[in-house]
Amino acid sequence: MSGEIKGYVNDLTKAFNTGVSYMMPVVVVGGIFLALSLAGGDATAGKGMVVTNPFLQNIGSIGTAGFAMMIPILAGYIAYSIAGKPGIAPGMITGFIANTPIGDNHVQTGFLGAMLMGVMCGFLGRWVKKWDVGNTLKVIMPILILPIFTTFVVAMVYIYVLVEPIGWIMRGLIDMLSGLQGGSALILGLIVGAMAAFDMGGPVNKTATAFTLALMAEGIYEPNGAYRIAVAIPPLGVGLSTFISRKKWEQADRQMGLIGITEGAIPFAVKSLKTVLPSIIIGSAVGAGLGMIHGVQCMVPHGGLIVLPAVSHAAAWYAIDMAIGVLVTALCLHVLRPTVSQKDK
Structure with missing residues (x-):
């Protein structure tokens, strides 16, 4: 059992490193463009840097897109590390959901939720890949059955079970760190x-x-x-x-x-x-x-x-x-x- 647990730990470590590695270029691109945009802005009381130049606003849009994509890419490549290529689509889709306000309370779990979605999609996808199906279904398993099944199950578990507790943890963490002085x-x-x-x-x-x-x-x-x-x-x-x-x-x-x-x-x-x-x-x-x-x-x-x-x-x-x-x-x-x-x- 200890060997099996060690194997899971190694899988998780590799998955997180893979996710961060693929996410890093996206963050770099997004951060550079956002920084260039803000550098040409005007400092205002209460609103921080406000960018009014149309060209710099477009540069800022590129940066904002990079930051919006980093969370789905993180989840997608965590799932990819565990389940292979069929894990990418479920991971990215559920990672996007984790970074989107959900429900009446508009809960958004961000980075923490995306990491969990990537892990869940990865291990569920790896389990589905082991199903003993006929030759006809084998052809469509990686491009149809596995992504749809994995995405549906993980998304439903997240929306109806996990979103509130993860959101509560994230809000507490953000409030604590935002108030550090x-x-x-x-x-x-x-x-x-x-x-x-x-x-x-x-x-x-x-x-x-x-x-x-x-x-x-x-x-x-x-x-x-x-x-x-x-x-x-x-x-x-x-x-x-x-x-x-x-x-x-x-x-x-x-x-x-x-x-x-x-x-x-x-x-x-x-x-x-x-x-x-x-x-x-x-x-x-x-x-x-x-x-x-x-x-x-x-x-x-x-x-x-x-x-x-x-x-x-x-x-x-x-x-x-x-x-x-x-x-x-x-x-x-x-x-x-x-x-x-x-x-x-």
Whole structure:
């Protein structure tokens, strides 16, 4: 039984990673176009940025379309990972339903509902694929019977059973996160930042990614802003350390970049995990915590200075907080690492 449970866990992990991977380009496109549109808007009291230029409004429509599609695509490719191609249509359709107000109370479950719809469509579709049917039905199973049956069953279960409890959870989560200020915002930023650096692109990092994308889908951009600060800090912090603490690094290690790819710190961590890992975790946590305090908002799921034009709020703090996190990482490395000559001896 433990092996079977482990298999399901592996399937779910793979499915969520697949869904997020296919969703990411859509979010990037949507975020970039929406950020370009808002950049040409006018700040108004109570309404935020208002775009009046017709061309920029059309650019904004492209961005809005990207954000509207990200939820169905997430659900569709979660189902695809589990059930194969026949799972895509049921997943996308039920994901769209999850992101649409349903019932008298107009409940919308968004990211959380879409993930659940994708999982349900995937496992139900995989079960239907195992049905022993005649040769005549086998031809139409993947394009007719399986998608229709799976979509109907999962949609009905969602509409009549799951929509209210999932909606209640989502409303509570959104209300809590929307009201975060001061110390509470700092704590969330510290946690998100530490998760970003903990395994440098592994499951913990991807969990934080999914969390911030879920909030983006609900119109909460601060955690994503904090997270995008954090993911750029490990490679930049290690890179800065190779310059200011030259005696503690070999010549081959003195490289750095400006694109926020956390995995860039992996080669350094492999060589000295006990000095690099705590340094990048502390630096990323500090940078993300400051980002939450300053209300940094980023419209795209990528980090580093390259996405600075897509930072819709507190762009200056985005760069400053990242620089502080990088400096903290470099200082930690300076304290923790021995000089190369001492290590060799």
